[in-house]
Amino acid sequence: MIRIKVKTLAIGSVAIILLLIAAYSLLPSLLMRMEKYDILLANFPGSKEAPEALYWAAETTVPNPEEEGRIFIFHESVSYSNGSQNSREQLNDAQGLLERLIDGYPDYRHIDMARSKLAQIYLANGELDQAEPLFREIETTAKDEYRRNEAKTFADLLASRRSADNGVPSLTGSVRIGDSPAADTYVVLRRKSDNGWYSKPYGHYPMAMTDRNGEYRFYDISPDEYEVGVGVTAAEVDGYFLTDQDGAAVTISAASTASYDIRFVPKVNIVSPTNKEEMRGSDADKIRFAWEPYPGASGYKLSITALERDKDGKVRGTFTVTTDELWREPNAEYDVRTLRTYPRGTGKSGTKDEVWLSTSGILGTVYPGGDFIWSVDAYDKDGKRISSSSGYYLSFNSQVPFFSVDDAFQLEGDKLVLQGDYEGAIKAYEGEPNNPYALRALALLWMNGFTSFEDRGDKAKALTYLLKIPNPVKFDYELMQLIYEELGNKAEADKIREKLEGLGE
Known part of the structure; x- marks a missing residue:
């Protein structure tokens, strides 16, 4: 039988109590280091760690x-915050x-x-x-x-939600989203002559906020021509588009108060194609676009945006081509050949040692194996854009204007262009000397340069491929004219220009 003296037991008990007290006093610090802020505040609200x-x-x-x-929305541009x-x-x-x-x-x-x-x-x-x-x-x-x-x-x-007690406004106006006034909305002015944009505009541009009636006022603005934009959340303008009917800019003078209203109207509703509907990619196949009629629209124009992917298949950017045709009815039809040969530019990005060319710039507005988003703009009888299906907030629901073209008619060189292997694509295209798509791609690769961002290409070599294309289309002639002009051959450039005029340029 073990016997413990009462004194020893008392000393041990006191030591244990002191240790527990010490441990308890250290708990807030430990919880702070463990980032257990809620536990710390619930159990030690009066500790020195509480404010931290x-x-x-x-x-x-x-x-x-x-x-x-x-989102900061202007008529000509949109800026999304990070x-x-x-x-x-x-x-x-x-x-x-x-x-x-x-x-x-x-x-x-x-x-x-x-x-x-x-x-x-x-x-x-x-x-x-x-x-x-x-x-x-x-x-x-x-x-x-x-x-x-x-x-x-x-x-x-x-x-700025309230009128100033003294002074005459330089600019007044209102913001409406649909039929409702847009209260507490940011309005920002940017000189029309300015280039670039501060992604956080606060402090860099004149800004005001609308009152409960959606009305805004600016004071002491320097006379000039300004673009007027608004700052809204994506959800606020879901389903709406900033109409161009009121013009894209306003002139402010010292002599009087200018007025400018901002109106978001319902978007154009698209019908088809949607939801990554797959299209056949042969020249003769048709791609049919349909949308609902828009009130007050006299005509419509389409834009097609290719999703540009990197070597791993991830989307790294987009490339948009707006078509020239004005469609009077709420539908349009293009054959694949027309879209593959549609006039377009070529985007180029990269570094001193590597380069990435826009796939659409080389292969076409649409091309086999590609993914695309389309939109339609509605215009009034005076040619002003009154609405669009594009909007500013895309919810992936049953109406996403997303389609793809199958790869059944994809050339080997096309696959390599998609992978960014341009030298491999050159070799593959060289193996198809009678294919107009291969010849056109070769011309575009040599025209833009493909070895590095600083590579300015070989225009004379590009021309040799263009001249081999059987039955050239308008886009081919435009490229020929551009190359002849850059090579200083005015006589041949003038001949091509006359040919284009004959094609109805």
């Missing part, structure tokens, strides 16, 4: 509230955490960052009347100049 846990829990929940997946929309639940969770942090720990070491993040969350959450005063507070109290300037930009943007 509040901040980093919010950071983990919503890392970049300012990157809210907004961010993605956070869910309302995520925003609410992060908002609650930051509000606890700011209220409970006003001297927290990252308090300016916390306030900025909370203001951006208010903005993303649509709580504009809470965002504006917080941005104003940051503008005057933040230690960092960049943060103060950023806060001023957003505070001024939110304040």
Whole structure:
């Protein structure tokens, strides 16, 4: 029988209790290192680690509230931000955490960052009347100049929802999506002469926000011609298109207030082809396009976009050709040969040591083994584009305008072009000296250069292949004319020009 003295037992018990207390006191620090912020805050809300846990829990929940997946839409261009929309639940969770942090720990070491993040969350959450005063507070109290300037930009943007007490607006207008006014929508001005675009336009361009009636106002804008764009989320314009009927730009002068309305109208609804419907790729086969009639449309034009893939089959870009024909009825038909020989440019990208040519530029607007998206634009009697099926937000449902062309008539050289093996494609095409598609591809490869991005090609060699094509089409003659002009052979270029005029150029 083992006997333990009462004193020894008491000392041991005290030691165990002290160890437990020490371990318990270390738990918050351990949980912080393990990033178990929710457990830490639930069990140790008063610990010294609590403010850090509040901040980093919010950071983990919503890392970049300012990157809210907004689209900036102009008549001639669209810019998509790199961010993605956070869910309302995520925003609410992060908002609650930051509000606890700011209220409970006003001297927290990252308090300016916390306030900025909370203001951006208010903005993303649509709580504009809470965002504006917080941005104003940051503008005057933040230690960092960049943060103060950023806060001023957003505070001024939110304040623009209201008319200024003094002063005459330089520009006024409204934004409507369908039949409804678009409240709290960003409006941005870009000089028509400007090149390029800042993907985050805040602070780089004049911006305003619409009021509850969808109306906007700009003050003190320098006289010039401006493009007017809007910043919206993808879901807001799902099913709509920015009509061109009101023109693409507005002129602002110092003498008067200009007016410009922005209208998103319902998209053109496509009928077929959709859902990766597969087409046969022989010359004689037809590709038939159909869409629903659009109110007020006098004619329609098609655009076909090829999905350009890398060597691993992943989509790396697109190449779009807009056709010239104006279709009066809500349907169009092209044979494959016409689309394969349709006039087009050639995209080229790469580095000093490698190059990638647009597949469509070499093989055609459509080609065997390719995947394509199509769209249709509707025009009024004055030739203005009033709507389009393209829109800005593509949901993969039963109406995706996506089709493919089978590879039954694919040449060996075509396969190699798709793989980016241009030297292999040259050899393969050389083995089919009487095939017009092989000769045309050889001409285009030599014309553009295929060994590196800096390779400017061999125009004279390209011409030899074009001259071998039996029964040249308009596109072949256009290439011949271009090469003759670059080679300085004006006489032959003029002959080709006359031939093109005879073809009805």
